[in-house]
Every structure is written in C-alpha cells, then in structure tokens.
Amino acid sequence: MKLSGSEIIIECLKKEKVKYIFGYPGGAVLHIYDALFKDKEIKHVLVRHEQGATHAADGYARACNKPGIVLVTSGPGITNCVTGLATAHMDSIPMIVISGQVSRQYVGSDAFQEADATGITRPITKHNFLIDDINSIAETFKKAFIIATSGRPGPVLIDIPKDLTDPNVKIPFNYPKKINIRSYKPQKKENDIKIQQAAELICNAKKPMIYTGGGIILGKADKQLHQLVKKLKYPITSTLMGLGGFPSSNQEFLGMLGMHGTYEANMAMHECDVLLAIGARFDDRVTGDTSKFCPKAKIIHIDIDPSSISKIIQVDLSLIGETASILKKLNSYITRHIKKIDYSSIDKWWNKINKWKKKKCLAYTKSNKIIKPQLVIEKLYEFTQGDAYVTSDVGQHQMWVAQYYKFDKPNRWINSGGLGTMGFGLPAAMGAQLAFPKSNVVCVTGEASILMCIQELSTCLQYRLPIKIVNLNNRYMGMVRQWQEFFYEGRYAMSYVDAIPDFSKLAESFGHVGVRIDKPEQLDTMLKDALNIKNKLVFIDVITDQTENVYPMIQSGKGHHEMHLSPTNEDTELA
Amino acid sequence: MKDKRYIISLLVENEFGSLSRIAGLFSARGYNIHSLNVAPTNDESISRMTLVTFCSDQKINQLMKQLDKLVDVVNVKDLTQETHLEREMLLLKLRCKKNQREELKRLTDIFRARIIDVTDTTYTIEMTGVTDKLLAFLTSLGEINIIEMVRSGSLGISRGVESLEVNKRGKK
Structure with missing residues (x-):
C-alpha cells in the first residue's frame, strides 16, 4: 500500500492507538488536515489557541497516562506551543507535538510563517526531530513515541516540512514494530544488592520518613507504594506533583511538604534519621534552604533519571530504574528484614509526629461575612466525594487545593507544578474530560489565571465538555499579593486587576451556565447545585476573602523547621 | 571549591542539532566550554567531540549525567578519570x-x-x-x-x- 506523507502520519498515530489530536490548522499542515478529514477513527479537537492545545494534550496525558498529541502549523503555530511544551517538560509529561514547517526549499529563507521550531524548542523538549525525508517519517514517529513515553517521560516535537506531506507523492508504508535507538537506553533495573541495602537501612530507622513525588504517578507505582507504607507503617509525605500517589485520607499521610506544606510533614522531614525519596527531584519549593535540608538523615533516592540523583542534595544510596519494579523488589526485601524494625522507637516517633499534628496547621479563621477560599475547597471535596479530576492554574488557589482536597487516587490532581503556568487549568480540564467523559472534572482557578486561556470556553462548547470551573475570585493575583504583603511592606504593585469581567455573563455569552456566589450562607446550596448540573459547563464564580493568605509558609532561604504559621494557630502552643 | 580541568570525549549521532544540543546544555546549566572540537569518525553516522571544561567535582558528575541523558549522545567519557x-x-x-x-x-x-x-x-x-x-x-x-x-x-x-x-x- 502506498501512502502520502500526510497519510503516513495519520497511520502512525493509529498504530500508536491515538484517540485524540488537539490542534489548530494552518498553511503548513493543510495536507495533513486533509488526510485527517478523510479519516474516521482519530478525533480532532479544535482549540482556540495553540497554547490551549498543548495544555489540553498535557491534561489528557496526566489524567490517563497516555501521550497527548498536538498538531499545529509552522511559525506562530509552533511558537504558541512553547509555554505548553515547557510546562510538560518540567513535569515530565509524555506528549508529541507535530508541527508543520515551510517546504524544504524555503527552509532558512525567512519564508512566510517560518520559525526554527527545533531550535526554539530544543531546551524545552525531551527530544525533537526535523524530518527531511519522506522515507523517515514512520521511523521518526516510532522513535518519538518511544522517547516520549519511556524512561523519564517528556514532550517530543516532530517538525515536518510541507512538501513531505504532499498528497501526490506516495511511498510504501511500513510502521516498525520495534526500533533500536542506540543512543537512548533508559535503565530499567537496579542491582539487587543495592535494593537490599536500602531495605536494611529502612528497617533499621528509628525516625523514618517517606517522601514521594510525581514519579509515583508517572511510573504507575501507587499500588507498590501503598504496600510498602502499609507494611512499614511509616509516615509519608508527598510533593505537589505526587498528591494522590498515596491516599491522603490514610493516617500515615502527613500532607504535602515544602513551602506550603503541613507543619507535621516539614517537621518530620527536619527530624527524620532515614529519608526514602521516591520519584521526587528535591525541587527548591520542597527543600527550602538545602544546607538545612534533613540534617540528621541518611537519604535513599529512587528515581528513573540518573541525573536527578545528587543534583540538589547529596544522597547516601541511589536506586535507579522504574519506580514500580524497584518498589516491588524493595517490598519483598523488607518482608525479610521486617523483624529488625524497632517498633518502640517508631511508636515514639509517631507520638512526636502526632504532637505536631495537634498544631492543626491548616486551621483558618472562619467567617460568616465573607467566603473563605479554603472552605470552598473543603466543600468541593465534600460534594465531589473526593473523586473528581481536579485541574488548577497557579497561585494561592492551587496551594489550597493541594492542602484541602484530599486526593486518594493517582492522576486526579492535574496542575503545573514545575513551570507554574497560569492558564493551564481550563485547557488541561478539557483533556481530562475527554479522557474520562463520564467523570467529574473540576478546574479550580483564580480570576487572574482563568483569563490567560479563557478563549478555550469556546472549545468546551463545541465538544460539549461539562467541566465545572470554580473561580476563587479575590480580585487580586493572590500569591503575588501575599508576597507583597510579607516582603514588600504591602506595596501591591500591579497585583490588583481593576477591570474584571462579570464571569457568569462571560460564561453565558460562550453558551455555558454562569453562577456567582458571594455570600457565605449561599455557598453550600449554590455550589452543590452548580456541581450537579449535568452535561453543561458551569462557571462558578466565588467571591472570596481578598486578604486570605496561604499558610504554613516557608520563606525562600529558610529550613523546614522555620515555618510561618497562620495567625489562627500562632497562639496555640508549640508541641 | 576550586575548579578543576576536565577533558570529556563524546560520541554523538551525526544529525542536525547535535552540536547545538550539547552547546545549549552548557549555556542553559551554567557550565563553561573552554575548548570544543568536533569532527566525523570512521563511522560516518557518528561524530566525535572532545570538550574541555573547568568545574568542581560535584558539578562534573552532574554534567556527565546531563550529557549522557541527551538522546543524541551515543557515549560519553571523562578522560580525566583515566590515563589518556x-x-x-x-x-x-x-x-x-x-x-x-x-x-x-x-x-x-x-x-x-x-x-x-x-x-x-x-x-x-x-x-x-x-x-x-x-x-x-x-x-x-x-x-x-x-x-x-x-x-x-x-x-x-x-x-x-x-x-x-x-x-x-x-x-x-
């Protein structure tokens, strides 16, 4: 069978079982769109801005652990993908971006809509390709899927000049089943002796602590992690990216750690004698001042990426490979060594942790005059039975979801942790909703963030995506305002937006339902009713306390034991 | 910590962008390139690079891992670690x-x-x-x-x- 370059692209995607493409047409990809038009299997989702396509593909990937696919044109099409690629790259999300390029004869001539796509995206992709021969399209797609989804996942860009997709030039199509990339062989297995050493170290601990990250979710290691924690009965904390990797409602879970982590999680990090880090990368928002990080602990680090080991914090023992398979082996070694655990020490350790817990660091001052943002998240958790796919943008609302929505399952919490991309939440929710059409998908956002990709409300109508948007509207860029209050003596430079739209009317104009909640006594019923509206996107604009801050907080440059607590629990005695 | 001189050998795929990936890694992560030599080898699909940089012991470990992680890098070796x-x-x-x-x-x-x-x-x-x-x-x-x-x-x-x-x- 002979196929054109465009048809080959579609066939490659089908061989990879791709269901959705998020994209936007343009000159350099018109041949591909024509081939797509004739195809019956793959569904194309037309976004309203290419940034939305990348975030939607990203949200899809995070929700269902399959690579998200993006198709855009050359020039502005691909430059609009830069933020989305960087977002996926920072959080190791598998994604394939196919970008059209001007025909080969024009490359390098500053042609209309020409941009050096591979040059621009080189530092923000795991790898990228510029195809220069129709015969290498199939092979390149195979490589791209392998690279995007294996090892530490990440986005891959494939740039294709228009002439290679010409419908009149056809070649035999053959999709390679297997391919050897000699320069790319991620390590999968770790030496058993090292795993055994780790097991012994873990079982000999007196004040152990487990710290997990997004690697649990990307590596589908939540079951093995659950077995490990239940076997050991050790305390566990998670990074922002790892939430849901271990059930938050379980008693071993101390909440998130780091800059806005809980008192108990951060204090336990500071005091522990053995730290088991799994699929986490010692990000600066987690470690605070690295010279004060876990000063008493021997550190074991499990990660698939060798370059994550001892990058920020020097570790004592590293296990490199797939988190799930390493944890499985670790579990069996721990079963052999479990008698070595000194449970009287572990009990003492728990007593100490329970005293820290009594601090109730997430307590906040209730009000019957104004809606407290934390309460909105608590109610959201209650009304969705803690089982929604929740996306967020970036800022205070993101931290409040992380603190108050107790994720029990992996893949439910979808946010831009590494890059911190405002505008991520709504398109990401589109991806999650398409991955799970029958599940509840909620986008928690703020009035500043939502405006960064608001155009996607139009896409949501076209595909009838019944997303629920919860807008914590405090008329401030809340996190910027919080830092200005703390560190700039309350000089609120540019953190207040003076002209905010009427969001419920805005949503209505896009063909959706808009709801505005501004009185505390309305919150329960109105939020519940809005969330219960079936088959419709509902924009729930909640007018919240303008001055509320996210606590606890570790200032940059401080250690885990140097938290700022909320004024609400400042007066409670330190345990 | 005083910076030491390191000489690194790399085999890289002879494809577009390979050199730029390596040079980009150095600039993005704040390493210096003292000298860099690139030329084809007896295997026409592969280029060999020799790179000299000055950095601390801890940084060189991280640099080697980052170089190894690049998909176009077929193999990489710190020649300073052996007689060369x-x-x-x-x-x-x-x-x-x-x-x-x-x-x-x-x-x-x-x-x-x-x-x-x-x-x-x-x-x-x-x-x-x-x-x-x-x-x-x-x-x-x-x-x-x-x-x-x-x-x-x-x-x-x-x-x-x-x-x-x-x-x-x-x-x-």
Whole structure:
C-alpha cells in the first residue's frame, strides 16, 4: 500500500492507538488536515489557541497516562506551543507535538510563517526531530513515541516540512514494530544488592520518613507504594506533583511538604534519621534552604533519571530504574528484614509526629461575612466525594487545593507544578474530560489565571465538555499579593486587576451556565447545585476573602523547621 | 571549591542539532566550554567531540549525567578519570623581521614545530602537542609579533586498549 506523507502520519498515530489530536490548522499542515478529514477513527479537537492545545494534550496525558498529541502549523503555530511544551517538560509529561514547517526549499529563507521550531524548542523538549525525508517519517514517529513515553517521560516535537506531506507523492508504508535507538537506553533495573541495602537501612530507622513525588504517578507505582507504607507503617509525605500517589485520607499521610506544606510533614522531614525519596527531584519549593535540608538523615533516592540523583542534595544510596519494579523488589526485601524494625522507637516517633499534628496547621479563621477560599475547597471535596479530576492554574488557589482536597487516587490532581503556568487549568480540564467523559472534572482557578486561556470556553462548547470551573475570585493575583504583603511592606504593585469581567455573563455569552456566589450562607446550596448540573459547563464564580493568605509558609532561604504559621494557630502552643 | 580541568570525549549521532544540543546544555546549566572540537569518525553516522571544561567535582558528575541523558549522545567519557593522551594543534602566523628569523627557526626546532609557510615578512608555524607545550612555545616567542593564532582545542584518547564504544556503558 502506498501512502502520502500526510497519510503516513495519520497511520502512525493509529498504530500508536491515538484517540485524540488537539490542534489548530494552518498553511503548513493543510495536507495533513486533509488526510485527517478523510479519516474516521482519530478525533480532532479544535482549540482556540495553540497554547490551549498543548495544555489540553498535557491534561489528557496526566489524567490517563497516555501521550497527548498536538498538531499545529509552522511559525506562530509552533511558537504558541512553547509555554505548553515547557510546562510538560518540567513535569515530565509524555506528549508529541507535530508541527508543520515551510517546504524544504524555503527552509532558512525567512519564508512566510517560518520559525526554527527545533531550535526554539530544543531546551524545552525531551527530544525533537526535523524530518527531511519522506522515507523517515514512520521511523521518526516510532522513535518519538518511544522517547516520549519511556524512561523519564517528556514532550517530543516532530517538525515536518510541507512538501513531505504532499498528497501526490506516495511511498510504501511500513510502521516498525520495534526500533533500536542506540543512543537512548533508559535503565530499567537496579542491582539487587543495592535494593537490599536500602531495605536494611529502612528497617533499621528509628525516625523514618517517606517522601514521594510525581514519579509515583508517572511510573504507575501507587499500588507498590501503598504496600510498602502499609507494611512499614511509616509516615509519608508527598510533593505537589505526587498528591494522590498515596491516599491522603490514610493516617500515615502527613500532607504535602515544602513551602506550603503541613507543619507535621516539614517537621518530620527536619527530624527524620532515614529519608526514602521516591520519584521526587528535591525541587527548591520542597527543600527550602538545602544546607538545612534533613540534617540528621541518611537519604535513599529512587528515581528513573540518573541525573536527578545528587543534583540538589547529596544522597547516601541511589536506586535507579522504574519506580514500580524497584518498589516491588524493595517490598519483598523488607518482608525479610521486617523483624529488625524497632517498633518502640517508631511508636515514639509517631507520638512526636502526632504532637505536631495537634498544631492543626491548616486551621483558618472562619467567617460568616465573607467566603473563605479554603472552605470552598473543603466543600468541593465534600460534594465531589473526593473523586473528581481536579485541574488548577497557579497561585494561592492551587496551594489550597493541594492542602484541602484530599486526593486518594493517582492522576486526579492535574496542575503545573514545575513551570507554574497560569492558564493551564481550563485547557488541561478539557483533556481530562475527554479522557474520562463520564467523570467529574473540576478546574479550580483564580480570576487572574482563568483569563490567560479563557478563549478555550469556546472549545468546551463545541465538544460539549461539562467541566465545572470554580473561580476563587479575590480580585487580586493572590500569591503575588501575599508576597507583597510579607516582603514588600504591602506595596501591591500591579497585583490588583481593576477591570474584571462579570464571569457568569462571560460564561453565558460562550453558551455555558454562569453562577456567582458571594455570600457565605449561599455557598453550600449554590455550589452543590452548580456541581450537579449535568452535561453543561458551569462557571462558578466565588467571591472570596481578598486578604486570605496561604499558610504554613516557608520563606525562600529558610529550613523546614522555620515555618510561618497562620495567625489562627500562632497562639496555640508549640508541641 | 576550586575548579578543576576536565577533558570529556563524546560520541554523538551525526544529525542536525547535535552540536547545538550539547552547546545549549552548557549555556542553559551554567557550565563553561573552554575548548570544543568536533569532527566525523570512521563511522560516518557518528561524530566525535572532545570538550574541555573547568568545574568542581560535584558539578562534573552532574554534567556527565546531563550529557549522557541527551538522546543524541551515543557515549560519553571523562578522560580525566583515566590515563589518556592529549594533543592540540596550533597554527601561528608571526611577523618576522630579518634579525628575528634565525631565532625563530631555532625555537621552532627546539619545540619540534614546523614552519609551513614563509613570506619575506612572515612565518607560519604548525605545532602539535599537549596544551602546556603550546603555551610554553607561545611564551618563548618574547618580542615576536603574533599576527594570527588558530588552536584546534584539545583532542583526547584513552591510553592502552580502553576505548569509547558505540554501545552505551552498562546499557547493552
């Protein structure tokens, strides 16, 4: 069978079982769109801005652990993908971006809509390709899927000049089943002796602590992690990216750690004698001042990426490979060594942790005059039975979801942790909703963030995506305002937006339902009713306390034991 | 911590962007490139690079891992960790007055360099050796005026039977 370059692209995607493409047409990809038009299997989702396509593909990937696919044109099409690629790259999300390029004869001539796509995206992709021969399209797609989804996942860009997709030039199509990339062989297995050493170290601990990250979710290691924690009965904390990797409602879970982590999680990090880090990368928002990080602990680090080991914090023992398979082996070694655990020490350790817990660091001052943002998240958790796919943008609302929505399952919490991309939440929710059409998908956002990709409300109508948007509207860029209050003596430079739209009317104009909640006594019923509206996107604009801050907080440059607590629990005695 | 000199050998896929990926990694992560040499090898699909950088022990470990992580890098080795040979080539165009010609010829012989081009006012000299030797020669020139200097940057290879193979270390 002979196929054109465009048809080959579609066939490659089908061989990879791709269901959705998020994209936007343009000159350099018109041949591909024509081939797509004739195809019956793959569904194309037309976004309203290419940034939305990348975030939607990203949200899809995070929700269902399959690579998200993006198709855009050359020039502005691909430059609009830069933020989305960087977002996926920072959080190791598998994604394939196919970008059209001007025909080969024009490359390098500053042609209309020409941009050096591979040059621009080189530092923000795991790898990228510029195809220069129709015969290498199939092979390149195979490589791209392998690279995007294996090892530490990440986005891959494939740039294709228009002439290679010409419908009149056809070649035999053959999709390679297997391919050897000699320069790319991620390590999968770790030496058993090292795993055994780790097991012994873990079982000999007196004040152990487990710290997990997004690697649990990307590596589908939540079951093995659950077995490990239940076997050991050790305390566990998670990074922002790892939430849901271990059930938050379980008693071993101390909440998130780091800059806005809980008192108990951060204090336990500071005091522990053995730290088991799994699929986490010692990000600066987690470690605070690295010279004060876990000063008493021997550190074991499990990660698939060798370059994550001892990058920020020097570790004592590293296990490199797939988190799930390493944890499985670790579990069996721990079963052999479990008698070595000194449970009287572990009990003492728990007593100490329970005293820290009594601090109730997430307590906040209730009000019957104004809606407290934390309460909105608590109610959201209650009304969705803690089982929604929740996306967020970036800022205070993101931290409040992380603190108050107790994720029990992996893949439910979808946010831009590494890059911190405002505008991520709504398109990401589109991806999650398409991955799970029958599940509840909620986008928690703020009035500043939502405006960064608001155009996607139009896409949501076209595909009838019944997303629920919860807008914590405090008329401030809340996190910027919080830092200005703390560190700039309350000089609120540019953190207040003076002209905010009427969001419920805005949503209505896009063909959706808009709801505005501004009185505390309305919150329960109105939020519940809005969330219960079936088959419709509902924009729930909640007018919240303008001055509320996210606590606890570790200032940059401080250690885990140097938290700022909320004024609400400042007066409670330190345990 | 004082920075040390490291000489790194890389085998990279001979594809577009390979050089740019490596150069980009250095600039993005704040490492310096002291010298860099790239050329094809006996295997036409592969280029070999030799790179010299100055950094701390901790940084070199991270740098090696980051280089190894690049998809186009087939293999990478820190030659400084083993006995190795290094050579660098220097091409030098010197302004040479009549009364300096004798002296310059003598210096060239002492350093086992070669004069490869002559005009009535210039000498062009070729020299290979370890970097220290090239620098010693440059110092010895004293008053003699350098018109142009071209250096290849260091090239390196392991001593003995050791070699940098196409199969990645430990990942066969």
